[in-house]
Amino acid sequence: MIMNNVFSMPIDNQASSKSGTAQRIPIRHMDFKFDGKDLDPVFFQNTTFASAYFHALSIFLTFGEDLVIDTARHHRQFVKDEALKARVTALIGQEAIHSKLHHEFNDTLAENDYPVKFYRFLAEQVFKYGFKQLPNGMQLSLMAGIEHFTAVLAEYMMKHEEIFFLSQDEKQRALWMWHMLEECEHKDIAYDVYQQLSGDYLMRISGFGLAFVTILMLVPLGGALIPFLRKPSSVFKLSFWKDARKSMDMLFTGKDSVFGGSMKHILDYLRRDFHPSDHDTSDLMAYYKEKLLNPANGLLSPFMTREFYPGAKAA
Ligand SMILES: [Fe+2]
Ligand SMILES: [Fe+2]
Numbered sequence: 001m002i003m004n005n006v007f008s009m010p011i012d013n014q015a016s017s018k019s020g021t022a023q024r025i026p027i028r029h030m031d032f033k034f035d036g037k038d039l040d041p042v043f044f045q046n047t048t049f050a051s052a053y054f055h056a057l058s059i060f061l062t063f064g065e066d067l068v069i070d071t072a073r074h075h076r077q078f079v080k081d082e083a084l085k086a087r088v089t090a091l092i093g094q095e096a097i098h099s100k101l102h103h104e105f106n107d108t109l110a111e112n113d114y115p116v117k118f119y120r121f122l123a124e125q126v127f128k129y130g131f132k133q134l135p136n137g138m139q140l141s142l143m144a145g146i147e148h149f150t151a152v153l154a155e156y157m158m159k160h161e162e163i164f165f166l167s168q169d170e171k172q173r174a175l176w177m178w179h180m181l182e183e184c185e186h187k188d189i190a191y192d193v194y195q196q197l198s199g200d201y202l203m204r205i206s207g208f209g210l211a212f213v214t215i216l217m218l219v220p221l222g223g224a225l226i227p228f229l230r231k232p233s234s235v236f237k238l239s240f241w242k243d244a245r246k247s248m249d250m251l252f253t254g255k256d257s258v259f260g261g262s263m264k265h266i267l268d269y270l271r272r273d274f275h276p277s278d279h280d281t282s283d284l285m286a287y288y289k290e291k292l293l294n295p296a297n298g299l300l301s302p303f304m305t306r307e308f309y310p311g312a313k314a315a
Helices: 014-021 048-076 082-111 116-129 136-159 161-165 170-185 189-197 201-230 232-236 238-253 263-270 282-293
Strands: 002-005 008-011 027-030 304-308
Touching: 027 082, 027 170, 048 082, 048 116, 048 136, 048 189, 048 201, 048 238, 082 116, 082 170, 082 189, 116 201, 136 161, 136 170, 136 189, 136 201, 136 263, 136 282, 161 170, 170 282, 201 232, 201 238, 201 263, 232 238
Parallel strands: none
Antiparallel strands: 002 008, 027 304
């Protein structure tokens, strides 16, 4: 049962029933002890521009995560289903720790002449005077849209594990692998909340559109400017432009590129009966949980300080 505008008129929805088998989700605390000296600026497949996209994403994502946290907190009180309510609490907890750890990582970017202060200022204006001024229902839709993109990115990255191991920067690797695992783990929560409290199709697509423009246009623009802002003289080198083209291919235009290769998945959100769990990632999740969380030799073991399952009233 869902409401067709926020908090009124219940209607049936097939998608909300798909969440019935959803599992409980833990909150994991990490301590990466980042050090600016260890930063690999070409972490993503030895490319300057594509890596800069992820660095720009790391900066802007903290604002998206804060929006997810605030929106989820506000709407949790209206969720009647106690199991979903507990999952919303887990979503809030996971995103709060993502935001905190990415802030710490972004501080190491600042130590390496990345325009972190400037980008934080820009993002703050966009969120404070733009997204945060939207009606509650639209913010809820934007939250679900952002979570769709992070789920798409997570699935792509988890299917291309080798990308994480091309660099020796093990903390950056752990940060992204942990984050991608959890984005995949909580990928249907925001959507289920949206469907239960609103379910309005056109508003869902509008939120998707805003997330699309932000993640596929504004963040790439921010990323593309980073190499120039860090070292303006590099525009006179042929290698600079070769890297730009290669990075473009890896992210957007290549057949198996991060977003180009995921476009079908991205646009699947436009389907009226779409649900995040239509894209089954259970095998991938099982593989990564073992690889990352095994207490004996998991990749995250040196960094994880606490893991717990929140109750409905926590966080
Ligand atoms: Fe996140
Ligand atoms: Fe998320």
